Amino acid sequence: MAKHILLTGAARGIGAAIAKRLENEGVKLIGLSSADGDLCDPATPARLWNDALERFGGRIDVLINNAGVFEANPLDGTDDEWATNWARTMQINLTASTELMRHAVKYWQARGQSKGRDGRIVNIASRAAHRGDSPSHWHYAASKAGMLGVTKSIARAYAAQSIYAFAICPGFTMTGMAEDYVASRGGDKLLADIPLGRVAEADEVAEIAVFCALRAPPSMTGAVLDVNGASYVR
Numbered sequence: 001m002a003k004h005i006l007l008t009g010a011a012r013g014i015g016a017a018i019a020k021r022l023e024n025e026g027v028k029l030i031g032l033s034s035a036d037g038d039l040c041d042p043a044t045p046a047r048l049w050n051d052a053l054e055r056f057g058g059r060i061d062v063l064i065n066n067a068g069v070f071e072a073n074p075l076d077g078t079d080d081e082w083a084t085n086w087a088r089t090m091q092i093n094l095t096a097s098t099e100l101m102r103h104a105v106k107y108w109q110a111r112g113q114s115k116g117r118d119g120r121i122v123n124i125a126s127r128a129a130h131r132g133d134s135p136s137h138w139h140y141a142a143s144k145a146g147m148l149g150v151t152k153s154i155a156r157a158y159a160a161q162s163i164y165a166f167a168i169c170p171g172f173t174m175t176g177m178a179e180d181y182v183a184s185r186g187g188d189k190l191l192a193d194i195p196l197g198r199v200a201e202a203d204e205v206a207e208i209a210v211f212c213a214l215r216a217p218p219s220m221t222g223a224v225l226d227v228n229g230a231s232y233v234r
Helices: 013-022 044-054 080-109 138-161 177-185 188-192 202-214
Strands: 004-006 028-031 062-065 119-123 164-172 224-227
Touching: 004 013, 004 188, 013 028, 013 202, 044 080, 062 080, 080 119, 080 138, 080 164, 080 202, 119 138, 119 202, 138 164, 138 224, 164 202
Parallel strands: 004 028, 004 062, 062 119, 119 164, 164 224
Antiparallel strands: none
């Protein structure tokens, strides 16, 4: 039976690479983008989940949370600006994805699991969840660290119900979101901090995401997988 997969942030970068890899996996995919709904709106996650469930004929097997923003929030902004920017990033990167995870877990609990049928969550987090980020990106690092906490909580709480959760932590990846940042930090200097000598390719992250979504053994639930060229090792 073909897996039904819901993917957020599918229009570009890592999300687009995941969607392309899934084309050859015999799955049915709904790839969402900002055109499908504004994740800053608290009502959006529930609507997106319910719409996808209806389009899939009442079954979703895998949720891949990839949607996110990486926007500067300088310390010297006004208090209102800083608080607004913080709230926006947390809403999009953490709260909306967590709400989708909540809907997924409740749905899988209600349908019940059986041999050969499980529910899987794959979260695209970031190296910043471990090592922090720049002075203008506290909020980004915090949102991705929160995503790891939720992933681990779900893995521990629901493994016995065949509900599995995985997180992937890319370092700099060649997407539209990262290229400007790499250039602004003096590309060569930034690359010197990556033993591999280059940033990750979106296809590399996608390969791991597809593995987690379709083939990772259940005993891997709760795993956090790093893709950063050894720029941060644990």
